[in-house]
Amino acid sequence: MKYDESICKFNMDTGCVELLLRDGRMISINCTGVEDTLDVTMAQRFELDYLIYNDPLAYAELILNGEPEKYLRNVAGSHGLED
Template sequence: MKYDERACKFNMDTGCVELLLRDGRMISINCTGVEDAPDVTMSQKSELDYLIYNDPLGYADLILNGDPEKYLKTVTGSHGLED
């Protein structure tokens, strides 16, 4: 999938990252649904929030093409109480 980088944003009204594909289709990622996964810790939610607000295209790419679990474990590390 090829993205139109200019048309990727977080919509605060819907709580979704909206991504326009180059072929004109739109994808809407429900951020609350992603963050409410049972194994997501508070520090991981903070990292996802950072991406949502500061790099929505990076967030969309992570969710659609990446390995969010591996990314979050690498970025947030181990914090004892949250494991």
């Protein structure tokens, strides 16, 4: 999938990361819904929140590629946090 990197943002009104595809379609990722389906610790939730607010494109790619658990294990391990 090709993304238009210039148009990826977190919409505070809806709680969604919105990503515009180059073909004009919009993907809206419900962040609360995603986090509720994952079995995450509070520290891991903070990591996801950091991405949502500071790098929504990285968050969107992480969710769309289907590897949030792997990312969270690696990030938590690098900070010395336990699962």
